[in-house]
Amino acid sequence: MAKYRFDQIAINSTEKKKPVEEDRFTYLGLEHLDSGTLKVTRFGSEVAPIGEKLVMHKGDVLFGKRRAYQKKVAIAPFDGIFSAHGMVLRPKEDVIDKDFFPLFISSDYFLDAAIKISVGSLSPTINWRDLKKLEFELPDMDTQRKLAEVLWSINDTMEAYKRLISATDELVKSQFMEQFFYSEKYQLVPISSVVDRKIKKKKDISKDFEEIRYIDISSINNQSKRVTGYVEFPIDETPSRAQQVLEKGDILISTVRPNLQNIAVNPYSEENVVASTGFCVLRCEKCLPEYIWGVITSEAFTNAMCEQASGISYPAVRDSDILQYLIPDAPIEIQEQFAAFVRQSDKSKF
Known part of the structure; x- marks a missing residue:
């Protein structure tokens, strides 16, 4: 070559x-x-x-x-x-x-x-x-052309699978709306009543750590809804927006451009992972994570946040807008039924 x-x-x-x-x-x-x-x-x-x-x-x-x-x-x-x-x-x-x-x-x-x-x-x-x-x-041009033909065929197959996964996600959303939001048998309560808002701050991190692992909006792939990585900083050189200390399983919702649905779950168990103040952090306390995930990925939630957003170039909502959003107060055993459906869906996607 x-x-x-x-x-x-x-x-x-x-x-x-x-x-x-x-x-x-x-x-x-x-x-x-x-x-x-x-x-x-x-x-x-x-x-x-x-x-x-x-x-x-x-x-x-x-x-x-x-x-x-x-x-x-x-x-x-x-x-x-x-x-x-x-x-x-x-x-x-x-x-x-x-x-x-x-x-x-x-x-x-x-x-x-x-x-x-x-x-x-x-x-x-x-x-x-x-x-x-x-x-x-x-490689030489002939080899490049042959590789391109094979790789584009593989790419087309991958895109087809992504469409199947997207269809599965839509099925989950439909099931959520059918089971909870279209039902009138549950009382409505604000999200704040079912999540733990006692989020530690950066100053509470143990002095044993020399570095901060920082997650900001650029760390999230808003198509896959996953955290793709973090940026490490010396603990005394972290950005001023790096404030909220995360626990594994915390749900992150970007308060900027809510129409883009930049949301993800923190996958890291380390105690020095810190999120930007540009996220509202939801830590499930009296509800199941799958249930809250169903809420925040719904079209109803996204539309409500877009209506509340202010600003032109970078419209944003406040944490309080998210926390005051009303959701059905479904019993844990009912939430578990939906969570089981989500887990089965995830197995199918895998």
Whole structure:
């Protein structure tokens, strides 16, 4: 295999424009890109984005250069504008096959090498001047074409499974609404009455720990609803927003842009995992986690939060808006029936 510098493989398009009103319909930000898929399923902004943005054309490969450890790569589905925190990449077709190119950019081989040259601590970013010097080995063009054909076939199969999983999730949501919200036999109570709000603060962390593991909005994949990682900081250098000490199983709800449903469950058992104040943390006390998860993933909850949100560019709700949301006060044994259904659904998805 031949070795090439990255600037021999790809063109980094730096064409920019200042958005006008109609550009908000074809805007893609990093928040619209999901790790693990080249497909874009969300786009647009409620208002015209502020500041210059990159011009993208249908078929361009979009790469999130900020917090690249999230591994966000996608193919532009239309002409439009893209976040300046990303790169718009195009293949040099004398070196790399155009169908193989997006698969190469989304590969661990490329991304792991790129992440190593990120600079900065809070929002590590990849600079083109460093990226263009990286060297990669590529197979010959015939091999690339054959690989692309096989890999795209695999990708199509994966996307089909994702659609099945999504359909299973919709079935769970439907079951939840049928069992609880469409029933009038349960009294309504605020979420605050069934969760523990005694969340420790960063200052309460044992002095034995030298580092903080920080989870913020960028740590969540809002498609899979999972925490994808954390950023480590020396305990005396953590961001001011790193305040809420988490326990394993805590449910995190972003209070910013509630329409995006940036929610997840903390998977870590360590005692030095801290969440941003941009999350409302729900720790189940008098209810089952599956039940609260059913609440916050429902369309009714999302719509209610969107109605309460204030702000234009980054509409947000308060913790109190979430905690005051009324839910059916279903007995634990009834919640357990729904939880069993969720667990069976999870087995099917697995």
